[in-house]
Amino acid sequence: MPLRRTVHRLSQQRRSATTSLASAATSSPPDTARPTQGDDGGRPKDYIEAAVRQALVKAFGEAGAAAAPMVTAATKPEFGDYQCNAAMALAKPLNAKPRDIAQQLIDALEVADLCDPPDIAGPGFINLRLKPEYIQSRITAMLEDESRLAIAKTTAPQRIVVDFSSPNIAKEMHVGHLRSTIIGDTLCRVLEFQGHDVLRLNHVGDWGTQFGMLITYLKEEVPQALADGDGGEGSITAGEVDIGDLVEFYKKAKERFDGDASFKERSRAEVVRLQAGDPDVLRAWRLLCDLSRREFQVIYDILGVKLEERGESFYNSMLGGVIEELREGGLLQESEGAQVVFIEGAKNRDDSAQALIVQKTDGGYMYSTTDLAAVKQRATQERADRVLYVTDSGQASHFDQVFQVARRSGLAPPSLQLQHVPFGLVQGEDGKKFKTRSGDTVKLKDLLDEAVRIAAEDMEKRLAEEGRGMGEEERAVARKVGLGAVKYADLSMNRESNYRFSYAKMLSLQGNTAPYMMYAYARIQGIRRRATTSTPISTSDPPRIVLEHPAELTLARTLLRLPEVLTELERDLYPNRLCEYLFDLSQRFNQFYEGCPVNAAATDELRASRVALCSVTAATIKLSLGLLGIDVVEKL
Ligand code: ARG
Numbered sequence: 108m109p110l111r112r113t114v115h116r117l118s119q120q121r122r123s124a125t126t127s128l129a130s131a132a133t134s135s136p137p138d139t140a141r142p143t144q145g146d147d148g149g150r151p152k153d154y155i156e157a158a159v160r161q162a163l164v165k166a167f168g169e170a171g172a173a174a175a176p177m178v179t180a181a182t183k184p185e186f187g188d189y190q191c192n193a194a195m196a197l198a199k200p201l202n203a204k205p206r207d208i209a210q211q212l213i214d215a216l217e218v219a220d221l222c223d224p225p226d227i228a229g230p231g232f233i234n235l236r237l238k239p240e241y242i243q244s245r246i247t248a249m250l251e252d253e254s255r256l257a258i259a260k261t262t263a264p265q266r267i268v269v270d271f272s273s274p275n276i277a278k279e280m281h282v283g284h285l286r287s288t289i290i291g292d293t294l295c296r297v298l299e300f301q302g303h304d305v306l307r308l309n310h311v312g313d314w315g316t317q318f319g320m321l322i323t324y325l326k327e328e329v330p331q332a333l334a335d336g337d338g339g340e341g342s343i344t345a346g347e348v349d350i351g352d353l354v355e356f357y358k359k360a361k362e363r364f365d366g367d368a369s370f371k372e373r374s375r376a377e378v379v380r381l382q383a384g385d386p387d388v389l390r391a392w393r394l395l396c397d398l399s400r401r402e403f404q405v406i407y408d409i410l411g412v413k414l415e416e417r418g419e420s421f422y423n424s425m426l427g428g429v430i431e432e433l434r435e436g437g438l439l440q441e442s443e444g445a446q447v448v449f450i451e452g453a454k455n456r457d458d459s460a461q462a463l464i465v466q467k468t469d470g471g472y473m474y475s476t477t478d479l480a481a482v483k484q485r486a487t488q489e490r491a492d493r494v495l496y497v498t499d500s501g502q503a504s505h506f507d508q509v510f511q512v513a514r515r516s517g518l519a520p521p522s523l524q525l526q527h528v529p530f531g532l533v534q535g536e537d538g539k540k541f542k543t544r545s546g547d548t549v550k551l552k553d554l555l556d557e558a559v560r561i562a563a564e565d566m567e568k569r570l571a572e573e574g575r576g577m578g579e580e581e582r583a584v585a586r587k588v589g590l591g592a593v594k595y596a597d598l599s600m601n602r603e604s605n606y607r608f609s610y611a612k613m614l615s616l617q618g619n620t621a622p623y624m625m626y627a628y629a630r631i632q633g634i635r636r637r638a639t640t641s642t643p644i645s646t647s648d649p650p651r652i653v654l655e656h657p658a659e660l661t662l663a664r665t666l667l668r669l670p671e672v673l674t675e676l677e678r679d680l681y682p683n684r685l686c687e688y689l690f691d692l693s694q695r696f697n698q699f700y701e702g703c704p705v706n707a708a709a710t711d712e713l714r715a716s717r718v719a720l721c722s723v724t725a726a727t728i729k730l731s732l733g734l735l736g737i738d739v740v741e742k743l
Contacts, residue, residue: 148259149245149670151221152178152189155235159191162215167208170200178235180671186228187236188664194231205231242663243652249666250649250719253726258670260302268306268485269295271497272407272414275312276399277321277357280406282533282541282608283499285551289597289736290530291497292412293682296734301677306415306489310481311403313396313418316471319378322391323370324360326377333391353398406551410590411736425480426472429518430465433479436516444468448512453504463508478509482525483518493524495680500529500603528680531605541608559589561610562622584740588622589614591737595621598735599686619690621737624728627693629743631725638706638718650715658695658702659720665695666723669731682735689731696724 147154156178163171177192194209201208209231216225216233223236248257271291274280291307298305325332363370380388400416407414430446433439438448446466453461465476485491496506506527513519535541543549563585567577577585596613599620600606616622654660672688675681705721708714729739 147221149248149257149667150259150674151237151241151245151667152180152671153674154221155189155191155218158216158218159193159212162212162217163193166211166215167197167201170197173200180668181234184661184664186232187223187234189235191225191233191235192231194233198231209233237664237667239654239660242654242660242667245667246652246663246719246723247649249723249726253722254730255300256669256723256726256730258300258673264302264304265492266304266306266490267298268308268489268491268494269298269497270308270310270481270494271295272403272412273310273312273498274399274403276396276418277317277353278312279354279548280403280551281548282551282554285406285554286499286530286533286597286602286606287497288406288410288412289594290528290602290682291495292410292736293594293598293734294495294497294528294676294680296736297673297676297682297685300734301673306491307413309403309414309416309418311399311416311418314420314423314477316378318381318392318395319374319376320360320364320370321357321395322377322381322388323374324356324363325391325395328359332394333387353395353402406555409552409555410594411738419474419477422477422480422484425484426476429476429480429483432483432518433465433512433516438512438516439465448516450508450511451515453507461508463512465512475505475509475512478505479513479516479518482509482513482523486518486520486523491523493526495526495528497528497530500531503527503529526680528602530602534605534607536607536609538605538607555590555593558593558610558614559586561614562586562589562592565614584743587738587740588625588743591621591625591732594736595624595686598682601683602681619686621732624689624693624732625737625739626743627696628725628728628732628739629741631696631721631728632741634700634705635718635721635725638714638721646711646715650719651712652719653713653716656699656703658699659717662695662699662720662724665692666720666727669727673734685731685735689728692724692727 156176159176159178163174163176165171167174174193174197177196178189179192181187181190191212194205194212197203197208198205206227209227213225213227213233218225218235221237221241223238225233225235228234245257251257269291271294272284272288274284295305295307364374377388381392396418430439433446433448439446440449440462441447442462442464445464445468447462447464450461450463455461463475464473465479466472482494485494496502498506506525510519510525510527513525514521519525533541541549563577563582566581566585566588570577570581592613596608597606612618613620614622616626652663654663668688672685676684699720703717705714705717708717732739
């Protein structure tokens with residue numbers, strides 16, 4: 108039986124082991140299911156983990172079934188590739204010495220197709236080292252599938268909603284939304300690559316009382332924007348009438364609203380008409396949404412991010428039902444005229460009970476009511492297994508509260524995984540609020556343009572030194588470098604930290620930056636080109652992979668680790684791990700290139716093998732950068 112199915116079967120056994128321990132403990136291991144070398148879907152760690160689970164049950168029955176396999180990457184290369192720390196944790200329940208337990212575990216462990224015979228170190232660590240033949244077979248498989256690197260899709264695909272970007276209509280899309288867009292897009296790309304069914308949702312703020320003021324201002328100050336075209340919805344022609352900068356427009360409307368009592372009154376009346384679905388007011392609302400949408404789209408196009416807009420207004424018709432469900436569930440209480448749900452296990456700073464307001468005194472609904480409705484809609488209509496919310500950490504308590512209420516009320520079934528994916532603030536280089544030199548907020552378009560401009564300037568200088576100028580092609584490259592730099596700088600930071608925005612750092616050719624990684628890629632492509640065009644290689648196809656030099660072996664081992672990094676990213680949602688991996692890979696490549704001549708390799712066979720390692724390295728960088736939303740260039 109191929110290994111992939113074996114792994115699956117092992118994990119099924121594990122499930123049954125926890126339910127009916129006795130039968131699982133006595134059932135014979137799947138002897139017929141000897142794993143076939145190189146057919147583990149490229150996930151040796153998952154395979155080893157499954158084998159350890161099986162060995163635990165076989166060797167220790169019930170106690171083994173209850174134990175965690177505890178397989179991690181080895182902490183030092185001399186310990187091999189992986190280590191299993193399960194023996195230590197079993198010492199107490201089994202009342203035995205960890206080293207003896209480790210030995211029994213090894214005796215039951217069937218990993219011979221992937222690993223050399225395991226050894227025991229220290230108090231009872233089991234060291235596992237991948238066999239060279241296994242590594243060779245993986246490199247060959249990767250070589251033959253440069254786009255996926257022979258990484259199998261998950262055997263347990265999920266429906267995953269990623270709620271990200273989510274700016275607000277008629278307000279500025281700010282650097283926080285940019286972070287959400289960049290991080291959210293990467294998470295989607297990774298989850299899609301893993302084989303999940305991902306729904307990318309833009310939960311734009313397109314509803315609320317602020318529209319009363321905006322619509323009133325629009326009607327009174329720019330009535331021509333609303334003039335009837337040929338009637339009907341299709342005739343909303345935002346843009347033919349320039350209402351100026353929407354953010355400016357918002358500011359001016361707010362000024363009127365704050366300073367003019369009768370304007371305020373008229374605004375309130377417009378909100379009521381909007382909520383009642385008055386066609387004229389809806390037209391005005393749509394116009395405003397359209398104008399904003401166009402501005403947002405400019406940014407998404409520049410970044411190459413795809414999203415489905417499903418704003419807050421989408422959930423309007425479901426809000427009343429949410430309140431009813433909360434009432435029926437006995438969760439709803441009245442507090443100072445508002446409808447609230449009291450939160451368990453958390454207090455306000457003044458020690459009073461925390462309450463999530465779901466309906467205001469005037470009957471209006473809240474941001475949280477919409478989120479509760481969205482949880483239910485995503486669970487039932489979208490059949491989601493997991494929902495991710497990518498916003499700044501300032502919204503952590505909002506999501507804590509919403510998730511708790513969704514669970515207690517049953518709006519979220521227990522099987523649905525709800526996760527807030529928080530990130531820190533974007534700061535200026537001085538650690539203060541991110542602003543332009545004159546103290547204004549930075550427009551995203553300007554921010555991205557500036558990165559591209561600097562990248563082009565740097566490139567022009569470098570080209571001038573070689574007596575060359577910038578052409579169409581070079582400009583396109585500079586654009587990729589500039590945008591890649593902005594994305595990579597954001598993604599390579601631990602997302603929960605605040606992040607200092609620095610053009611100089613992100614565009615530097617040194618350090619863990621996009622230009623550095625893009626350059627590394629282009630350089631390897633150059634090496635490949637030279638090595639294959641100078642003298643044609645006459646050798647077997649695919650070439651036999653030689654891993655004799657320590658640097659060859661280390662590089663190959665590093666190349667095998669990508670699937671693990673992705674599995675971890677899928678679970679923990681930290682894109683910086685992928686950036687760290689890429690940087691590590693580039694160092695390993697440099698060591699390889701220093702120690703192992705490619706073009707001047709002693710034999711054709713060796714040269715072909717080294718070219719193959721170059722190819723797989725390049726493909727790994729390309730794939731990884733692609734998952735970070737960054738395009739590579741063949742020459743830089
Ligand atoms: N529009 C919100 C903001 O700008 C973000 C929405 C996040 N998503 C959600 N389902 N609440 O802060």
